[in-house]
Amino acid sequence: MYGKTNYEYVWLDGSAEPSIRSKVRVERGAPDNAPLWGFDGSSTNQAEGIDSDCLLSPVKEYTNPFNNPNSGYPDNKLVLCEVLNPDGTAHNTNARNILNSNSSQHLKNQDWWFGFEQEYVLVDPITERPLGFPEEGYPKPQGDFYCGVGVENVAGREIVDMHLEYCWDAGIEITGTNAEVMIGQWEYQCFGHGLDAADDLWMSRYILYKIAEKYNTAVTLHPKPVLGDWNGSGMHTNFSTGKMRDNGGKKLIKDICNALDKNHKEHIKVYGSNNDLRLTGLHETQHIDEFTWGDSDRGASVRVPVHTINNNYNGYLEDRRPGSNADPYKIVGALVKTLQSCRV
Numbered sequence: 001m002y003g004k005t006n007y008e009y010v011w012l013d014g015s016a017e018p019s020i021r022s023k024v025r026v027e028r029g030a031p032d033n034a035p036l037w038g039f040d041g042s043s044t045n046q047a048e049g050i051d052s053d054c055l056l057s058p059v060k061e062y063t064n065p066f067n068n069p070n071s072g073y074p075d076n077k078l079v080l081c082e083v084l085n086p087d088g089t090a091h092n093t094n095a096r097n098i099l100n101s102n103s104s105q106h107l108k109n110q111d112w113w114f115g116f117e118q119e120y121v122l123v124d125p126i127t128e129r130p131l132g133f134p135e136e137g138y139p140k141p142q143g144d145f146y147c148g149v150g151v152e153n154v155a156g157r158e159i160v161d162m163h164l165e166y167c168w169d170a171g172i173e174i175t176g177t178n179a180e181v182m183i184g185q186w187e188y189q190c191f192g193h194g195l196d197a198a199d200d201l202w203m204s205r206y207i208l209y210k211i212a213e214k215y216n217t218a219v220t221l222h223p224k225p226v227l228g229d230w231n232g233s234g235m236h237t238n239f240s241t242g243k244m245r246d247n248g249g250k251k252l253i254k255d256i257c258n259a260l261d262k263n264h265k266e267h268i269k270v271y272g273s274n275n276d277l278r279l280t281g282l283h284e285t286q287h288i289d290e291f292t293w294g295d296s297d298r299g300a301s302v303r304v305p306v307h308t309i310n311n312n313y314n315g316y317l318e319d320r321r322p323g324s325n326a327d328p329y330k331i332v333g334a335l336v337k338t339l340q341s342c343r344v
């Protein structure tokens with residue numbers, strides 16, 4: 001019998017809001033790296049049928065946490081890929097490549113740190129209602145669900161707990177999880193440096209979807225999956241640079257927030273679709289057309305966390321505007337571009 005390695009290629013399709021796609025390649029033995037591969041771009045909104053080949057260029061490998069430890073093949077990998085045209089140039093849907101080529105060494109040298117607070121809602125695929133919602137009508141009003149305990153207050157915890165462990169097995173730094181304000185809604189925090197932070201967030205989403213499949217459960221990243229008096233889902237993005245952490249101060253924080261104010265519209269453009277349904281000025285959000293910032297203010301667009309205030313304004317900021325469905329490559333790109341003028 002030959003040894004083998006499974007490479008699970010993971011990439012983003014050409015939908016306006018990219019969806020994740022994956023397929024498995026089996027290699028005999030244990031090659032050093034996953035090879036360049038191809039796929040049918042006409043089935044992913046990335047090519048026409050008459051000229052449909054696109055390339056998958058592996059950029060990062062993760063330990064596959066879905067490995068069966070008893071399989072005898074412990075080297076299986078999840079492989080994050082960029083999509084290329086047949087001639088090897090970057091495909092126009094390849095936001096990772098755009099970020100990588102536009103941003104300075106500054107991002108690449110991992111001086112930037114990001115903490116994404118990914119919120120999501122687990123959904124019954126038959127009723128299309130969040131887990132924990134009755135078949136008709138609504139659950140009790142919000143109040144007991146946030147960080148809730150007990151079957152009457154949370155739904156889907158087994159998925160959340162497994163996701164945390166599987167991400168760490170893959171080498172992705174999840175720094176916490178919690179039940180959110182609506183039943184069936186959860187959050188995890190994903191921390192990383194530079195471009196890796198965005199890579200890891202995409203792969204953590206992939207792992208979440210795959211675990212949810214095991215439980216016959218859907219995951220929605222829609223920023224307002226239930227209309228009305230129910231919290232939407234966001235992806236608060238905490239960010240800092242070495243200068244902000246070590247040599248910040250009130251003036252630098254103010255300069256950064258002023259620059260974010262000036263470029264508010266450019267940020268909102270890449271902070272996810274349907275975000276207007278979530279950023280209403282209610283449910284701990286600022287209205288999508290307004291920009292405000294403030295110390296410890298959860299109703300602001302950007303919050304200065306108490307940790308930063310207490311450290312003489314050295315530390316990180318929290319951008320509360322991104323929706324749960326935003327592409328982290330685009331969030332990072334917008335922040336890096338806007339903060340250039342602040343010499344961070």
Ligand code: MG
Binds near residue numbers: 119180187
């Ligand atoms: Mg939250």
